[in-house]
Ligand SMILES: NC(=O)c1ccc[n+]([C@@H]2O[C@H](COP(=O)([O-])OP(=O)(O)OC[C@H]3O[C@@H](n4cnc5c(N)ncnc54)[C@H](O)[C@@H]3O)[C@@H](O)[C@H]2O)c1
């Protein structure tokens with residue numbers, strides 16, 4: 204295509220996206236898709252040497268919204284130069300070193316120090332610029348187009364951590380930070396919201412740019428501050444001094460700010476942040492690396508868009524858009540019917556996504572997805588679970604309707620809607636339910652019946668009428684050997700494993716029952732507190748909610764589970780067949796003769812023979828305490844491949860390090 208035409212198209216499209224993102228806080232595409240187009244435009248501009256007058260590459264931010272009083276920033280607010288990978292980061296660094304070298308050559312009497320770096324998180328929210336005069340908060344503004352922003356003082360005042368007065372009273376200063384919505388706050392808000400918010404960034408930005416400060420207040424926003432952009436009277440020699448000033452003046456600063464003299468360490472710090480990203484209660488889309496020395500900053504200066512002394516290292520996107528193609532309904536082990544969305548395959552964080560969760564019918568309604576088949580939706584990956592659909596890209600656009608089933612897709616029984624969920628109540632004859640229930644019963648953390656698989660459960664259900672876990676304990680050798688792929692050996696092994704499982708500990712037995720809303724930690728708490736199956740079965744809702752970590756829903760689930768005649772009958776039969784869950788006190792304490800017993804251990808880097816979770820489990824079984832961060836209390840750091848700052852810290856503190864996987868595995 205004609206390059207000029209392509210340039211015009213890209214500029215028009217990006218400006219359209221910018222308007223929706225910055226001005227309306229309703230993005231039409233994910234950042235990932237936006238960034239890809241933006242990169243195309245920058246490349247084409249470099250190739251042709253043409254930059255159209257309205258190109259977004261030459262400007263910061265977006266149009267101001269009418270209704271807010273404009274605020275002219277005392278010094279401009281900038282965008283950030285970006286690096287998408289280590290190579291681009293190195294290019295940035297080389298440029299910095301070259302600029303410093305050039306300066307030092309011309310000014311041999313006043314050379315710049317060799318650079319040191321600060322690494323901060325790049326919060327994904329709305330830029331805030333606060334103006335304080337003589338210690339009083341007099342204005343708060345958005346970044347706007349960098350020169351002028353929108354005055355949002357009343358909105359910002361609803362953020363409880365923003366100080367209304369500060370000890371520093373010498374004239375005017377402007378302090379910059381990011382207004383954010385914590386992810387836990389967003390989740391809580393969405394639990395009851397009529398219109399759930401799709402994303403914490405837009406939720407924060409939309410709330411701060413809402414003309415009604417009451418709406419802002421309802422969103423319970425927070426903020427982190429990271430810069431003094433302007434001051435009449437105070438100057439800083441380094442970033443550290445500036446951060447101290449912010450802290451002394453009671454601004455909320457993020458605990459993760461780290462300083463390095465050497466650029467290799469920066470790369471390690473970045474790896475560490477990537478690892479930590481999913482544990483944070485707020486969105487970050489990268490990290491920011493800045494030169495700490497203020498005089499160097501001044502001399503390196505700015506392009507028309509960003510400072511030369513800082514760069515944003517962008518992480519892999521966790522959000523993108525795709526087309527919702529169809530919905531299939533699966534039956535789970537409690538009879539719950541869950542919708543699974545099939546989407547047009549799309550790359551997200553290095554994997555091809557084809558399936559997304561939709562949770563339940565209530566969720567489909569609340570996210571306004573009932574008429575979304577065939578339309579474009581936002582999807583988000585969190586941790587390692589399958590991605591979630593957040594909502595339609597444009598609410599106006601309707602597609603085909605998602606039809607809810609009225610009968611069970613597996614057994615044809617009529618479904619019952621309880622709350623937001625659909626259930627199949629055919630507990631004794633609905634195959635996927637039974638297979639899943641029995642597989643769960645036999646699984647490792649439950650009754651731990653060796654060699655048992657989903658396939659076994661299916662075979663036993665179809666051919667030997669195993670409809671409930673209790674039926675497992677009536678199996679006979681003669682019946683088992685008739686099954687396909689079951690020799691004498693396998694049949695005997697299964698019977699032996701079943702026999703052994705009869706004396707599993709109480710917590711595992713309770714977990715094996717698969718009580719709805721009740722996971723491993725809850726069943727352990729139940730076993731520890733009540734100490735016998737009879738006591739757990741007789742517990743009342745009041746007694747249950749008195750335990751820490753057990754809420755109303757969980758308590759109700761437990762009580763109604765033990766009231767269900769079918770399930771109760773199953774338990775009684777198991778007991779009659781010799782199953783005797785062992786109370787916690789009778790179980791031996793972890794061994795104390797292992798190398799790891801009693802030690803505080805940190806795992807870092809990539810392990811090869813075990814996942815980190817497995818390694819943690821094994822270490823804990825040997826009496827070690829596994830923690831997440833290295834401190835003076837740490838006894839031992841086990842480092843896998845590409846271990847980063849934790850390893851560095853361990854070495855610095857002189858903590859024992861084991862980095863040979865073969866060797867420490869022998870001690871497990
Ligand atoms: N989806 C869309 O339609 C769409 C449209 C426009 C822009 N965008 C996204 O926005 C990005 C462009 O962003 P931009 O120019 O607004 O911001 P930027 O990525 O250039 O970053 C600058 C901003 O980072 C923030 N920040 C957070 N933590 C910081 C820290 N520790 N130090 C300094 N600054 C910090 C500040 O608010 C600052 O204004 C694009 O890469 C794209 O992902 C998306």
Ligand SMILES: [Zn+2]
Pocket residue numbers: 534611612613614615616627628629633634
């Ligand atoms: Zn069914």
